[in-house]
Amino acid sequence: MFDSPAADPALPNRFAPVRAAAPLVRFFARRIGLSVLTLLGLVTLAFAMTKFIPGDEAQVAAGPDAGPDQVEAMRARLGLDAPAIVQYLRFIWRLLHGDLGTSIVTYQPVLRDLERVLPSTLELVAITMVLNLVIAIPVATIAAAQGGRGLDALTRIAAAIAAGLPVFWVALMLQFLLGTLARVLPISGQRGFGVTVPNWTGMRTLDALLSGNPSAFLDASLYLVLPAATLALHFSSQLFRALRASLELAAASDFIAPVKAKGASTARILWRHALPNALPPVITLAGTQIADMLGAAVLVEAVFARQGVGAYLANAVAQKDTFAVIGTVLFVGAMVCVVNLLVDAILLATDPRLRAAELARGGRQ
Amino acid sequence: MKPLLEVRALTIDVPKGEGWMRVVDGVDFSIGAGERVALVGESGSGKSMTARALMRLDDALRIGGAIRFAGEEVLGCTEAEMRALRGSGIGMVFQDPMASLDPFMRVGDQVAEVLRIRGVGRAEAHARAVAILAELGVRDAASRSGAYPHEFSGGMRQRVVLAMALVAGPKLLVADEPTTALDARIQQQVLDLIDDAAADRGLGVLLITHNLGIVAGFADRVLVMYSGRIVEEGPVEQIFAAPAHPYTRGLIAAVPRADMRVDRLPPIDGAPPSPARRPSGCAFHPRCPVRLPVCVMTAPQLRPSGGGSVACHLAAAEEAMA
Numbered sequence: 093m094f095d096s097p098a099a100d101p102a103l104p105n106r107f108a109p110v111r112a113a114a115p116l117v118r119f120f121a122r123r124i125g126l127s128v129l130t131l132l133g134l135v136t137l138a139f140a141m142t143k144f145i146p147g148d149e150a151q152v153a154a155g156p157d158a159g160p161d162q163v164e165a166m167r168a169r170l171g172l173d174a175p176a177i178v179q180y181l182r183f184i185w186r187l188l189h190g191d192l193g194t195s196i197v198t199y200q201p202v203l204r205d206l207e208r209v210l211p212s213t214l215e216l217v218a219i220t221m222v223l224n225l226v227i228a229i230p231v232a233t234i235a236a237a238q239g240g241r242g243l244d245a246l247t248r249i250a251a252a253i254a255a256g257l258p259v260f261w262v263a264l265m266l267q268f269l270l271g272t273l274a275r276v277l278p279i280s281g282q283r284g285f286g287v288t289v290p291n292w293t294g295m296r297t298l299d300a301l302l303s304g305n306p307s308a309f310l311d312a313s314l315y316l317v318l319p320a321a322t323l324a325l326h327f328s329s330q331l332f333r334a335l336r337a338s339l340e341l342a343a344a345s346d347f348i349a350p351v352k353a354k355g356a357s358t359a360r361i362l363w364r365h366a367l368p369n370a371l372p373p374v375i376t377l378a379g380t381q382i383a384d385m386l387g388a389a390v391l392v393e394a395v396f397a398r399q400g401v402g403a404y405l406a407n408a409v410a411q412k413d414t415f416a417v418i419g420t421v422l423f424v425g426a427m428v429c430v431v432n433l434l435v436d437a438i439l440l441a442t443d444p445r446l447r448a449a450e451l452a453r454g455g456r457q
Numbered sequence: 458m459k460p461l462l463e464v465r466a467l468t469i470d471v472p473k474g475e476g477w478m479r480v481v482d483g484v485d486f487s488i489g490a491g492e493r494v495a496l497v498g499e500s501g502s503g504k505s506m507t508a509r510a511l512m513r514l515d516d517a518l519r520i521g522g523a524i525r526f527a528g529e530e531v532l533g534c535t536e537a538e539m540r541a542l543r544g545s546g547i548g549m550v551f552q553d554p555m556a557s558l559d560p561f562m563r564v565g566d567q568v569a570e571v572l573r574i575r576g577v578g579r580a581e582a583h584a585r586a587v588a589i590l591a592e593l594g595v596r597d598a599a600s601r602s603g604a605y606p607h608e609f610s611g612g613m614r615q616r617v618v619l620a621m622a623l624v625a626g627p628k629l630l631v632a633d634e635p636t637t638a639l640d641a642r643i644q645q646q647v648l649d650l651i652d653d654a655a656a657d658r659g660l661g662v663l664l665i666t667h668n669l670g671i672v673a674g675f676a677d678r679v680l681v682m683y684s685g686r687i688v689e690e691g692p693v694e695q696i697f698a699a700p701a702h703p704y705t706r707g708l709i710a711a712v713p714r715a716d717m718r719v720d721r722l723p724p725i726d727g728a729p730p731s732p733a734r735r736p737s738g739c740a741f742h743p744r745c746p747v748r749l750p751v752c753v754m755t756a757p758q759l760r761p762s763g764g765g766s767v768a769c770h771l772a773a774a775e776e777a778m779a
């Protein structure tokens with residue numbers, strides 16, 4: 093009597109056992125495998141490029157005062173007398189054993205150096221991403237409720253301007269206005285004189301919290317305000333604009349009138365229906381923003397004199413510190429890969445159609 | 458007794474450039490409690506606009522005239538009163554079930570939302586949603602209510618949309634071409650479902666369609682709309698047996714019947730006019746096979762005829778002579 097689901101030609105596999113999680117496991121295994129390959133390619137590229145940076149590693153490692161004999165001895169010690177391909181294979185071999193090599197500048201294992209500089213940058217990028225989402229999503233949704241008037245018009249103009257300002261310039265302006273002129277915020281460094289926290293995670297705000305030291309937390313937070321605000325201004329205006337456009341599309345979908353016909357308020361229509369439909373492309377954008385944020389963080393760290401990946405990498409390139417360069421590139425690349433995986437996971441968790449498509453795809457293989 | 462719904466001199470203007478364009482031009486009709494009314498007419502005649510105006514679904518439109526529902530003036534309602542009316546006073550089923558559900562929300566939640574909006578608790582709302590889905594023929598309603606719209610076929614989705622329209626117990630069901638987008642073999646099922654659900658609940662129904670073939674077995678009364686106006690209105694038997702308006706005659710002649718080969722259907726020549734270029738006088742005159750000189754100049758008024766009304770100079774003249 094009723095249309096039988098099995099007989100519906102449009103959806104032949106509707107009752108096929110697609111609920112099994114195996115395709116999802118396969119999906120992520122494939123993505124992780126791809127990430128590893130990407131990272132290998134990245135490392136290879138970085139290795140090749142360091143060979144083109146002018147300068148002599150052996151000279152740097154032996155120090156400026158070393159004579160030719162000492163330099164040659166250092167060259168042999170570092171294995172730099174071997175052909176590049178041999179050096180590369182040796183490097184990969186050690187990499188597979190978790191050894192990123194030793195910096196010729198700090199004489200420390202690169203991994204140890206990264207442990208020192210990476211957390212500060214991660215802290216900055218993480219705070220920026222949180223601000224980014226916390227600003228862009230509500231502002232865009234509230235603005236959308238105004239439908240072109242008032243706050244909507246205002247934020248559109250503001251975001252268009254903010255997205256166009258160079259990050260470097262914003263950093264300098266904020267530093268000048270809020271730090272130098274108004275003297276309300278610290279303008280350089282990452283901690284006040286004499287403030288110490290245990291070095292557990294390397295992120296000062298987190299360490300201060302974990303050690304139960306509110307004044308140190310406040311101190312670390314204050315130092316983060318200007319750099320994070322600089323980055324967040326740029327990225328959240330970008331995200332705002334994408335979400336605002338995406339919300340516009342979602343609000344024009346055919347299913348909105350039926351929701352309204354149920355008696356839903358404008359706020360419910362926006363937050364419960366338009367927003368979930370508008371988010372996927374915005375989540376994807378936020379993921380790609382991470383890579384840009386790391387790049388922009390390097391600039392911002394330089395302006396606000398923060399010890400982070402930026403300063404370390406710049407120094408490593410200048411000194412032809414091969415392993416330091418490759419190690420940094422590898423870690424930053426790995427972070428981008430992890431974020432991409434995370435984005436995929438979020439999209440799969442939130443978009444039922446995508447999940448169904450992926451499950452169906454996996455089921456066919 | 459006052460009718461459930463009373464529409465008087467309804468006009469609807471859509472924004473166009475600097476000004477407005479009139480797409481519905483003085484529509485009058487009423488629907489009694491439990492009465493079935495079909496609104497028919499070709500594409501673009503303003504059927505959907507009229508239906509959506511009953512619930513004021515479109516903010517950008519300018520709506521004039523009067524819409525009285527259960528004694529209240531809809532056009533005078535506040536936004537909060539409108540929200541209360543939508544869903545529990547009037548329920549609506551839309552044309553394309555593939556597009557009228559939120560792809561990101563489980564169907565059970567979409568049905569339950571109508572009740573949740575009205576303050577019903579989560580568990581009770583869900584139970585009632587499952588019950589009405591089961592009543593409307595969704596098998597395994599309890600587990601299927603956790604599925605997403607893309608996991609349903611068109612016919613099943615239209616049951617979900619119907620459940621959304623009915624779950625809060627409205628008195629009037631507006632169904633805007635509820636079967637047009639469905640497979641031919643499912644159309645009758647969905648129509649029967651609407652028929653049964655409305656009969657069980659004693660609902661008034663406004664069924665919009667451009668398919669007169671489904672009207673005969675469903676409606677008590679028929680409204681024929683052409684270019685933003687009602688041109689004929691009457692009991693369903695009279696409309697089919699003795700259509701008075703030349704346009705209605707054309708529509709009925711075009712209904713496929715078992716005793717007629719499809720390629721012999723006499724279509725109405727020409728296409729309906731766009732609201733921007735509505736002809737003078739009777740809007741149907743360029744296509745009318747029996748038009749009189751007066752038809753080009755003056756628009757005929759809707760006047761009583763038999764058990765209904767008709768807006769046609771010729772029909773009025775015939776009546777006067779009879």
Ligand SMILES: Nc1ncnc2c1ncn2[C@@H]1O[C@H](COP(=O)(O)OP(=O)(O)OP(=O)(O)O)[C@@H](O)[C@H]1O
Pocket residue numbers: 471472480498499500501502503504505506507667731732
């Ligand atoms: N948003 C809009 N803006 C401007 N004009 C519109 C809009 N929506 C509909 N119209 C016009 O209003 C007129 C009436 O449209 P309506 O959708 O009510 O027709 P309909 O009788 O439901 O036709 P169909 O059978 O195609 O659904 C049409 O001429 C259409 O072009």
Ligand code: SF4
Pocket residue numbers: 702703704739740741742743745746747748749752757768769770771772
């Ligand atoms: S009024 Fe004139 S043109 Fe219009 S339908 Fe009647 S006869 Fe035809």
Ligand SMILES: [Mg+2]
Pocket residue numbers: 504505506633634
């Ligand atoms: Mg329509």
